[in-house]
Structures are given as structure tokens and as C-alpha cells.
Amino acid sequence: MSLVAAIYQRVGDVKRVTLTREPPRNDEVRRRLEGRCFVQELPLTTTREFEMAEVDRALDGLGDDPQSIVVTSARAAMFVARAQQRFPRAIVVTVGPATLRALELQGVSGAHLSPALSATSIAAMDLATPVLSLGALHPRPELANGLAARGLAHTHVAVYETTPRVLTSMDQDLLATSDVVVIGAPSAWAVASPHIRPETVVVAQGTTTAEAVRETHSAVVMAATPEEIESALF
Numbered sequence: 001m002s003l004v005a006a007i008y009q010r011v012g013d014v015k016r017v018t019l020t021r022e023p024p025r026n027d028e029v030r031r032r033l034e035g036r037c038f039v040q041e042l043p044l045t046t047t048r049e050f051e052m053a054e055v056d057r058a059l060d061g062l063g064d065d066p067q068s069i070v071v072t073s074a075r076a077a078m079f080v081a082r083a084q085q086r087f088p089r090a091i092v093v094t095v096g097p098a099t100l101r102a103l104e105l106q107g108v109s110g111a112h113l114s115p116a117l118s119a120t121s122i123a124a125m126d127l128a129t130p131v132l133s134l135g136a137l138h139p140r141p142e143l144a145n146g147l148a149a150r151g152l153a154h155t156h157v158a159v160y161e162t163t164p165r166v167l168t169s170m171d172q173d174l175l176a177t178s179d180v181v182v183i184g185a186p187s188a189w190a191v192a193s194p195h196i197r198p199e200t201v202v203v204a205q206g207t208t209t210a211e212a213v214r215e216t217h218s219a220v221v222m223a224a225t226p227e228e229i230e231s232a233l234f
Contacts, residue, residue: 018178020044028226044191049160058157066090067128072119074102076134079159081106096206098224118207119143129153137161164191186212
């Protein structure tokens with residue numbers, strides 16, 4: 001039996017699922033899972049979104065108008081909507097279906113999905129330059145490194161800051177006794193990983209997150225949207 005088959009067999013017997021995003025971002029997944037397993041929430045990070053005025057000042061200072069706007073997190077969706085209003089000719093490229101859904105809810109239309117649902121694959125796309133990315137204060141390096149390697153002009157504007165939570169002993173026990181833990185970002189995995197049993201199935205919500213989890217954990221299933229998570233578990 002392959003590892004993937006073994007993971008899905010294990011998930012088929014799941015009893016305790018821990019959702020780790022900040023409220024209310026777990027709500028839709030919770031609604032789909034409740035009644036079929038025991039669902040609990042444990043946010044692993046705390047996020048502060050920047051004031052729109054701060055972001056506006058950063059956009060004012062860009063110089064040349066961006067021709068491509070890249071977004072790798074649903075957290076940035078409302079700021080992408082603002083940037084699209086300022087730069088209507090720029091194409092919007094997003095990392096995955098969950099982020100695409102968040103953009104659509106903010107009124108951003110015509111966004112393109114990256115081919116492999118990862119920042120690395122976005123960096124390899126035929127993007128018009130300059131490229132503007134909107135995201136975390138301390139972003140992962142894959143996008144910037146990939147664009148720099150190709151000599152493409154790129155500016156990153158931070159629109160939120162995510163900090164890890166300090167877990168209590170009760171929080172640590174909750175993770176250690178979970179059958180499945182849903183992880184939304186590499187930053188969340190960094191908090192959770194010391195407390196996850198080897199046999200616990202980790203559902204990673206995106207390619208980049210899955211890659212980060214697989215560096216130290218073998219039982220991984222990738223499922224980005226609430227529908228995909230429900231399908232993966234049941």
C-alpha cells in the first residue's frame with residue numbers, strides 16, 4: 001500500500017479534527033465536518049492587517065505602475081481589490097482556489113490561477129513587469145527569488161503581519177491527541193510541528209504549505225478549500 005493510500009485509510013477512521021486558522025476562517029470547514037467527527041479549533045497564529053492608508057502610501061510610492069499583481073494568501077484579498085482599482089490594466093495572479101475565492105468575494109474578477117498552485121510556479125509564469133506582490137510582512141522567499149533569478153522587476157508590499165502564538169500545555173495536548181490537524185500556512189506548521197504525533201494526518205491547505213509540512217512529517221494530504229477538505233476526510 002502506498003503512503004497516500006495509507007493516509008486516506010487512516011483519515012477514513014478519523015475522530016478528532018483540529019482546525020488552526022484564526023476565527024472566523026474555520027467556519028465553513030467546521031460546518032461541513034460537524035456531526036461526522038469531533039471538531040475543535042486552535043488558532044496557531046495572530047494576524048494584524050495593516051491600515052488601508054498605510055498600504056495606499058506604499059502603492060503611491062511604487063513608481064512605474066505594476067502590470068502583474070500577485071497574491072499568495074487570502075489575507076491580502078481586500079488589498080488586492082484596492083490595488084486593482086488603482087492599476088486596472090494589471091493582471092492578477094493567485095496561488096490557489098481558496099485565495100481565488102477570497103478575491104472573488106472582494107469583487108476582484110479575472111484572476112489567473114498559478115499552474116502548480118504555488119509561489120514557485122507563479123515565479124515561472126510569463127508575467128508582465130513590473131510585478132507587485134501583496135502579502136505578509138515577512139514573506140516566504142520562493143516568489144522573490146524566482147523572479148529575481150529571471151531578472152524580472154518586482155516589489156513586495158506588506159499588507160499584514162502574522163505572529164506565532166505561544167501555546168499553553170493544554171494547547172499542546174490538544175494537538176498531540178488530534179487524529180487530523182488542518183494547517184493553513186507554513187507559519188502555522190512551525191507552531192504545531194513540535195507537538196504533532198508521527199501518525200497524525202496533516203491536511204495542508206496549499207502546495208507551499210504541504211511542502212513545508214513534508215520536510216518533517218510524512219502523513220500529509222493537500223486540500224485547499226472546505227469542499228476539498230471534506231472530500232479528503234470523508
